[in-house]
Amino acid sequence: MAPATVTIASGAKWQDVAADRQRHRDATIAEVRPPVPELGPGDTPLNTTEIPKKLLTEEELRITGTDVEDLAKKIAAGEWSSTAVANAFLRRAGLAQKLSNCITELLPKRALDRAAELDRYLATNGKPVGPLHGIPISVKEHVGIKGEDLNAGFVAWVGRVSEEDALIVQYLSDAGAVIYARTTQPQTLMQIESVTNLYGTTVNPYNTTLTPGGSSGGEGALIALRGSVLGIGTDIGGSIRVPAANSGVFGFKPTSNRLPTSGWSAAMAGTESILAAIGPLSTSLEGARLFTKTILDQQPWLRQPSLVAMDWRDETQYFPDRKIRVGVMYDDGVVRPHPPVLRAVSKLVEKLKGSPNVEVVEWKPYKHDLAWAIIAKLYFVDGGADDKAQVEASGEPWLPLAKFILHENPFVESLTIPKLWSAALARDDYRTRYAELWNETAGTSPGGRPLDVILCPAAPGVAPKHETSRYWGYTSQWNLLDYPSIVFPAHDAVGAPEREAAYAYPDGYQPLSDPDKYVYDQWREHGAEGYRDAPISLQLVARRYDDEKLFRAMQILLEEAGLPAAVPA
């Protein structure tokens, strides 16, 4: 594409820049053939997830209803061409945009050119180019795509263009992936919803009064609608996992410095206090695993030296006897989760307790309020000056949750170097203490075996009402500790009337904290009806660098609980 010409640098107003970006987005969608179906009257119910089934062809539904692992097999076997697959996903992604406002642009030319190339390769060589041959992958906008705009959600940055694909995109493409869609994110990237002045608000396909989460919220919504089965997100406080949770899909935040981040764009470049991670969202656990393994198998540390030179370690080596010790944390001691979430944890724990292989013990959260105080300070060690400058450079208005995290956050402070060091030491002390507590769990096991994983909520509730996602603690906790975590669908949703009794807070409940009161008030105000159809998701967490072990534990626990490892199409 040609670089954007309507930019702040060229003298345009922020409103004009935004309008131009939206025109550009729509133009890319209009390139898709056959044209993306228009929505008719009645095509925008509260829950839009069934709409594609009405508007796409049978074959498109079969293709987009297939998860990564099976898609790869069918393409490699010649059952579907890469071109047919790319086109089906372009069409469904275009439709997803109309339903949830999740797209910044489609890349039909790039995708179809690449797909044709892959089809020729397969025809000529009789084998796929790599493990992701023909797999369409959607990409959060701030992860650079060669020749495309790279605004990271800032109006002021429109006009910046990537000279090459982000490193992760290069590795995925080399393995056969087809890059075809770019997705929305929030102003500053530091919101766990997805709204910018450029593209407006991305909504949750299961209930449009709710947020799909953020900052990788475009991915969440797009994958919920199966406009993608595999996408790239990024996460410094929950930005992969919150959208995955709100949208009922799988999301994996790896340990930092395992997957390559080079070529992404964000404010505060060069900060080392808390490292963001890049990782997959997918309709299947296996999609997320294959994504991760495919990149690590290419030794990305040889090109991005900040990465740890750690191969993907065969996950089947873990739990050879399938025995797993799970710590369960219902509540982080700061904010009590909404009743549907607590109920989902209980139900899963009950199922796991029925397995002879799973030992479930209680995990007591250690000062998660302190953890938030530490990480909230470390996010913005310049007092938020860089983020603020990027917003203000265009005159675009501050959006409520960006204001909340940057302007109304009591922990934001412009630090001197000595204060930065103290804050880093506080982080390290906290990490050490948490490690000690984890080590001590060996003492409560007859075999001296410490916990393998922690099972906990992914958020204090299901997808929140727009502009109410203020509590990051259930995900940011694991960023502070740099523990890998997977968010997974508990295969349950809010709203069946018979559950109302199970959805009550305890009688005379007194909130634990200000954030708890805020979350509690949301439930009091909206109740189950307000969150109707919202998927319920949970989170599984492992120790730092135990990424492969986490995948294996997730797989076994789902099997033991009798839950599928993929979202039903």
Place this chain on the structure above:
Amino acid sequence: MAPATVTIASGAKWQDVAADRQRHRDATIAEVRPPVPELGPGDTPLNTTEIPKKLLTEEELRITGTDVEDLAKKIAAGEWSSTAVANAFLRRAGLAQKLSNCITELLPKRALDRAAELDRYLATNGKPVGPLHGIPISVKEHVGIKGEDLNAGFVAWVGRVSEEDALIVQYLSDAGAVIYARTTQPQTLMQIESVTNLYGTTVNPYNTTLTPGGSSGGEGALIALRGSVLGIGTDIGGSIRVPAANSGVFGFKPTSNRLPTSGWSAAMAGTESILAAIGPLSTSLEGARLFTKTILDQQPWLRQPSLVAMDWRDETQYFPDRKIRVGVMYDDGVVRPHPPVLRAVSKLVEKLKGSPNVEVVEWKPYKHDLAWAIIAKLYFVDGGADDKAQVEASGEPWLPLAKFILHENPFVESLTIPKLWSAALARDDYRTRYAELWNETAGTSPGGRPLDVILCPAAPGVAPKHETSRYWGYTSQWNLLDYPSIVFPAHDAVGAPEREAAYAYPDGYQPLSDPDKYVYDQWREHGAEGYRDAPISLQLVARRYDDEKLFRAMQILLEEAGLPAAVPA
């Protein structure tokens, strides 16, 4: 030991604090039985390395003449008791203090109590407690020892006491090591010599007019005199490798965040811009390898979460056909090494070229002057304020090389957070560029094989005259890149008259840079005679995290060159 009571905090003058520390040191040496031999007239020649042979018993010489790997075998086999071994090393270390001023204190009670316990264990169980059963290990002072002073070379810090052993000491002790001696370091730890106002100057056992290097210079001198065969050093710019090189022993700086640093003490705690590493100095390559493996086998990342959870990877998996591709860098393009060093590189390269297994190619240094500018800034991002405050808190005088690196260093600047981020990005860009260049070496190989290791000088000369160690570039380069490196003896020394012709600079030599002129002038002033008997050492470097591969490459290259992998006793 009781904590120091003569301290700045108690109102003492710095001179009194220093005198008290020296009394304490001497008192610990005086506890050794039989008493450490006194030096007689004629026992302080320029080269003191033969003196112990005159003053210790035959058995003590046999014990202290044995390298780690054989010592472990003999103790495990009951040939020598841990007690006999500990006592021999206590005696030889006490003597080393008299010859080189390398000790801050001996720990005879701790060592002999532990040795007795180990002897009982072996007698009772018929097997050693761990792979280091009975191995005496010396420890640089700023690595904490329970109940002992922890001053890190600052007079103002005398009186600080460790509540427990540093984590690395715990792991080594659990594996059977006997901690018996603590060693000197320089003021601020940021000198590559070893002189403080507390203990004075540590001198090189091979030539007392020269420095053993620093900051782990006490270890270098002690091991050169075989008052230790294995010691703990630390390295942020060469502090393990410079002393190893100057003292003619093996020194290994691992990739950062592999070995545990928790429980050490230094100024600027909490900085993340350049990470220091902790590692071994030893009389043998195998001693250094066993040290590293023994710690990693205990999974130190479970207790220090900043460490990478990377097991020791069996080094014999590398180079199954013994074929190694070596890049050789004679000169870093900034400072030309003194003639004996260049000659040693040439000689080794000639030997390696004689091997069918070794391919030697040229490695062109990439802007090592820029590398120094980057790292010298990142060392002191607070403008050196913390180091300066610790020196000034006691009124102790500034020592020349501390002043050089902190006060006269043009790159030292007090950074704001945005400037800190820029400096970190400059570092990352440099690392990326170096990685690209390394990757590109695959293009010059018929098999597309990139370099395995780089062979280069360890320093611009052999051990320098006291107070002249101003050029860190040959070692700090690999700290900036965080590449593991081993310094090894080239089994050669300065001074045989027949070499004088080989020791000339090219006719009409014009220095490349100010640091080069300084180094060149040292040679012009002192010549070969001035550096008589100084050991010549070289350095082998691998890519980040290739620590195990580096050990294997080192072993094979020494074998191919026909050089021993240990210092002759």
